[in-house]
Amino acid sequence: MSLNEQMEMTGEGTRPHSRAAKRCLWGGLRQQWRLLGLFEISPQHEFYDLTCMMKEGLQAAVQNTIDNPPPDELSEEDFEMEVTQIHESFRMETFAGPVFAWLRRSLGMSERDYQQSLATTQGCYLQFISNSKSKADFFLTNDKRFFLKTQNKREVKFLLSNLKIYLEHLERYPHSLLVKFLGVHRIKIPRQRKKYFIVMQSVFFPDERIEARYDIKGCEISRWTNPAPEGSQVIVVLKDLNFEGKQITLEQQRPWLIRQMEIDTAFLQRLNVLDYSLLLAHQPLHRDERAMGLSFASVIMRTTKSVNPGCSPAHSSHASVPGAVLEEESTLLVAQVDRATARCRVMETYHEDGLRQDPADGEASVTDPGLRELLAQNRRLLPSTKNPLHVIDGRELRYFVGIIDIFTVYGFRKKLEHLWKRLRYPGQSFSTISPPAYAQRICQWVQGHSQ
Template sequence: MYNMLTGIRIGVSRCQAKAARPLTDADYTARHKFSFDIVGNELTPSVRYDFKFKDYAPWVFRELREYFYLDPSDYLMSLTSKYILSELGSPGKSGSFFYFSRDYRFIIKTIRHSEHKFLRSILKEYHEHVKRNPHTLLSRFYGLHRVKLPHGRKIHFVIMNNLFPPHRDIHETYDLKGSAIGRLYPEDKAAANPHAVLKDLNWVGRNRQFALGPEKKALFEEQLRRDTELLQRLGIMDYSLLTGIHNGVRGNSEGLREDKLSVFQPAKVKVSRKPTQVKRDADASALRKAVQQSDPQALGGKHELPEHDNSERRMFLFYQDEGGMRASGDSNEDLGAIYYLGIIDILTPYTCVKRLEHFFKGFQHNKHMISAVPPREYGDRFLAFIKSSIRGNDVSTRPQMFEHEPKHDQAHKAEVSEKEASASGPVPPAPPPQEAVIDPEKAQRGREEMQQRAGPSIVTSS
């Protein structure tokens, strides 16, 4: 982490110090390399190093940061301060690690090499889309970097916006894809975990809807359509609409933000900058040890999150209400909740691996209900599901799979519960049945039908 922050500070500062100029095609593929010692001195390539840092397309990301109204000084101050935040439970399902800037505005996310290459391949189209659509809902990329230790693996990472605010608790979180298979988070676990990321079937089962009011509804649907069309055109799938809901009645009384964060802060070691002697310097050795042994501590005390949103997000349509969008009725009246949402995980192309996944999972389930479907179908399904989740829209436009899948999951949960109960011990006796009221004529007809189906081998007596 220390190496990442040092590289960001040097790389961004170098680019920002130069006079602005128009972008060229070469800027989209540019790579700038740096070598550093542990103190942060830049070294010549032939000298032994503590870590190497590579900055990708710095001029492109500089312009993207300008489109997003990021002040260079604030950006560097947020990312390269003396401590950084980590979300408890990292890494995620993808194996990526998430770190937050000290003010919770930015995310440092490690990514796979394949994702790194893919982002570079679509960077020009992404840049043009942001330029034409300043209010885009897509993840906002602020920098793409790589760090390498001696004899160590290369770590690729990206700097992104944090959708969730530093000054508001998020009471419900949903990851919405528009698919049904495997898209249910167990409700009993959700009740015990306020940080659980719920899924599509939870959203449907809880009858959640976006209440946006007529004007915001129209603008939101149009921007969603434009962003989805770009992802379809680039052959991307597996993205989702990350949605956080702040309940105005509950407010921040539960302290949910601080509960899930820890602080990375190396011990303070005084060093002298001696580039030619740093490898032999005892001070440098002490600093290396302090960095390696830095232990995450729970957030608290002097490491407090901001209580107000003073960020650039207020410049954008869907983030201007306390960093999000207020829930509103048909007359734009305030309904007491705030939505924080955006399209995430946009670096997964429909590759051969995804085609195979679609092929094999299509044998086990309805091939239109799984996540791995071709980009055109994925985008159409995603757009239809999100639009059907907006209050005032026709729910019948929702993909048909959601009309049946919840019943299947309920039956599955009942079957699992029955197995668990039988494994844990004897089942308590059922209560005695209530006395039934029998219609004599229906009973007689039933006996006659049974006798006819049984045939002459059964003899009945009257």
């Protein structure tokens, strides 16, 4: 069935019984697929028409940014821009397009690659059926690189109203664990409700070898999920209580993780939000991956990625990557390998004007204020892998870590919910607490479950 034929099913003249038959067919399949977690959206799927529209709309929206590249410096107009593109059976609006194109570029993403992932005709989108209480629908691109999630109008307005300080946070802390939002759109279909959706970078990418996935909130009420049967291909995202008795083993990188959690949750506290999740997954490191991480060539490549993970615009006169440094201020991450323990120690050094080092004790002190600011950015030596901002390698395991779902504001209704849960669950921990308490608790969870 062609794309136009699929779109005509949503327009005038659609026979009622064709929709009913489609829902009936999907209803039967849904029972079979409910536990699978992730599956292709085929032509019989209830969201096939919608995802076809998403693909067509995103193809045109990204083409617009290819034809009109974002400026090196963003303006107020860029944050407020709304572009409407008219298609045969729907309209799609893109919000703050230049801003998100700027962010994608700063993360080293090619617009052509981004367009190819979102709008390829070589594969269907995938639906992820989560155990979340949210009414949102979750989709993945066929290569599993990007998440598309439906949002309500309030959540979209919240993101757009805080977009500037979100970018400022990523500029100041370029290795932030916050999920990277890459686009905000709205589809208008005649005689149907408007559908808002956002595009995000997937924290769990690449996921071919991931063994376990967790959604962590740092509390205990409703924080257990029945695991998939052993040997099953079912994808289940587990929760806090499933992780009890386990540890995130990072060794030298543990202080970085704890510090970055404190930085990112302080930002979310500033936004007055709660109920966000720490996504966590792990997979075993192969022997060659562990050895590669210590090789000289790998350290050089990782150093380059850590200092400048994106691709600078051809004619940009300043650093384009959030928090990236100019060449004359560049940081060099030097690795020292202890061959007896196979451990790698990384030290940061700078040009002579900014660093004073005493050869006797090996201690280095930064005297330049700008370089002190770079140290405050809490950078780390990024792994030589895809999706490096959300990947942390331990001794035996590779961890995928990111913070998602940052739209729940601690308003009047949440305060009432907090009071009710205090009565309902005395002496137990639950998710609805004040933003300062929430931030402190999830940071304490990381401290208590890492080594």
